[in-house]
Amino acid sequence: MKIEQDLLAKNDAYADDNRIAFNMTGALALNLVSSPGSGKTTLLVETIKRLQSDLPVAVIEGDQQTSMDAEHIRATGAPALQINTGKGCHLDAHMTGHAFEQLRPAFGSVLFIENVGNLVCPAMFDLGEEHRVVLLSVTEGEDKPLKYPDMIRSSHLLLITKVDLLPHLDFDMDALISNARKINPGIKILKVSAKTGEGMDGWTGFIRAARTLALTGCATAEEWG
């Protein structure tokens, strides 16, 4: 218990350093967390395609092994750096800070940090991000917010992904939303499909408004949608 506390205290100190670095370079850092296979990389690729014509974007990819995700991202033209965590089940603030220094994204970039696919470990590790975004795909069932409450509680935005599959599933959307709000009444919720594009304007709108707010300290109600 003592060891865990020391570890988290160290991480939080690095996270504070990251916040300063993100701030000074105008980076909007979004920490994307989810189960393996809930569609983080596919969503990121589609999101980048929609943003990069007028916004600088950079990506830090976390995976236990392989650099496949970073390669997928780089195929869009956006700079991406892969971190392999080996036996580790989450990114930490120290490795994130190092990756950010190597990436050196353009001023005012949207910095996506794709965490290791895991609904437990990444919840405890602040990376210095502006917003934590948790993805739950509609194929995962309605009960996940109750079973992984730490992750839902620590997130600002819930993206319900793969909504194009809804016609083929027994899935109760109202139950999922109600379960999420039971754990985190203030969580913002958006439904998206990277495949059909449904809801993508809402999601990119959120990113644009959050970036304006981070850069200027204010955002209009219209921007927040």
Next chain:
Amino acid sequence: MKIEQDLLAKNDAYADDNRIAFNMTGALALNLVSSPGSGKTTLLVETIKRLQSDLPVAVIEGDQQTSMDAEHIRATGAPALQINTGKGCHLDAHMTGHAFEQLRPAFGSVLFIENVGNLVCPAMFDLGEEHRVVLLSVTEGEDKPLKYPDMIRSSHLLLITKVDLLPHLDFDMDALISNARKINPGIKILKVSAKTGEGMDGWTGFIRAARTLALTGCATAEEWG
């Protein structure tokens, strides 16, 4: 690193105790691991319905929080005990042994241990099981074996779940199987859908044969299918 080694050595000693306990009570222990939402509980419910008319079945459920899964299982009539791991991302052999003592399943039971939904942490923790069964659903993508190699390497059987959704997905089954075999050439692979029943006979056949083998020390080629 030293702490991790001590922890795993302790776990392995408990796992050996569990193996003895399982052996003495004729229990066939199967450790089910996967991402959150890949369909472990739904598969278990359908599996139990197919086995319980002629085989005793018992279930240990692991989740970070809630006892919903144990309740789903108990609705089938099978005894089930829920372990909540709190901040922990996996079951360990010690908690599994305690749960087994409390459950006291009938002699010769099939003991399903549903681990916490996570493709990283549970890979390192032997529970004393006869077989580790990893589930990957077709909605999770073909790359998961390469990204979570420890789990694939340490598993005896890969269940590819939710195959009823294949017509609605861009999913390359051959690529998934080839990726799994790259990591673990000897892994047995079965495709199932708990919803339509496809492949369920192969899966319950595997369980029956494994149980016969565990109880008698031999199983016929026909039983292994």
